[in-house]
Amino acid sequence: MRRVYFDNNATTPLLPEVFAAMEAIYREHFGNASSIHHHGQETRAAVERARESVAVLLGCRPAEVVFTSGGTEADNFALFGLARSGQHVISSSIEHHAVMNACEHLKTRGCEVTFVPVDGNGQVDPQDVRRALRPNTKLISIMMANNETGVLQPVEEIGKLAAEADVYFHTDAVQAVGKVAVDVNKIGCDLLSLSSHKIHGPQGVGALYVRKGTILQPMMYGGRHERSRRAGTENVPGIVGLGRAAELARNGLGNSEMARLAGLRDRLEKTLLAAVDATRVNGRNAPRVPNTSSICFDSIEGEALVIALDLKGLAVSTGAACSSGAIEPSHVLTAMGLSPDQARASLRFSLGKQNTAEDVDFALDLVPQTVARLRELSPVYNRSH
Ligand SMILES: Cc1ncc(COP(=O)(O)O)c(C=O)c1O
DSSP states (O other), rough: OOOOOOOOOTOOOOOOOHHHHHHHOOOOOOOOOTTOHHHHHHHHHHHHHHHHHHHHHSSSSSSGEEESSSSSHHHHHHHHHHTTTTTEEEEETTTHHHHHHHHHHHHHTTTEOOOOOOOOTTTOOOHHHHHHHOOOOEEEEEEBTTTHHHHHHHHHHHHHHHHTTOOEEEEOOOTTTTBOOOOOHHHHHHHEEEEEEEEESSSSOOOEEEETTOOOSSSSSOOOOOHHTSOOOOOOHHHHHHHHHHHHHHHHHHHHHHHHHHHHHHHHHHHHHHHHHSSETTTSSSOOOEEEEEEEEOOOOOHHHHHHHHHHEOOEEEOEEETEEEOOOOOHHHHHHOOOOHHHHHEEOOOTTTTHHHHHHHHHHHHHHHHHHHHHOHHHHHHHO
């Protein structure tokens, strides 16, 4: 059966070049990067080359890059590394759970947290962030691109107001890196999270950019790895894979790769909207990363549509998290003003470098007929149409 993967915001396939770089480490360079002998030196050099590649991608110094086990750890490190009891943190209502649940935990540690709202397009208003500032505000954590809608946040404006207020600014750029240019100095952030597996690198590795001079309380204690910021023997194959993926992501931004993806995404969106009635794009009037489309198909149970499409070979996802058998509507879509039913009726299509025009044709063949079939079974849809 033909299979098309449109769930690249969940994870991306490893590029062959990344695999080759990792394979060389597994096969030939097994040393511990902390060892002073030849084997250790070789591995250390590979880790430092990867650090440089990530630094080039972000426009920072290599010493400002701390490798982590992924985006979640990078987000947690930023928040727990800075915020203390009695301090105030500003975040948004559409953050990934890695930030949102870390903020919830900060509350139990005596921090105050304000989650600023978003508008109907899923964008934070920087003025809301400004209004939320308090004398004890320590940190603002607002994501760069949303994982469900792809909507880009006004991070440069937030960076400016954070600097004016002398407050630290962290941005979760996990879904932005590799899709749009990310420059820490242009953004004006002190901390920025990224994840390797969202840019065709391996899972289980990521990085946190930490602006020089920013002192973070470590989350783990042990050896003096990562300049005493993150104890534990480095995941060298993962880090080398991330380094190679970062180089390839940078090249992809420099050529027409992202314009090609945007073209595919736009055709998918436009044709679906024309072919299927009672359908809307979530966040359609906001700037978005080029690969993501969140579409609400009225009166559809998103989970049922995902399963029906998967049976025919198309992998997409809902924005909903499934916990204990109950499908919670997405907090991102409800924060944008969608009703719980509309949120549950939304599907995320997220394209990747490996996708082709034929993949889009495949989806365009499949989705309208599958939606129509499910709607035939929907009493709500049939009553209102
Ligand atoms: C915006 C965002 N932040 C953080 C994460 C977590 O990254 P990781 O899977 O590397 O822990 C994700 C993953 O889906 C994400 O989309």
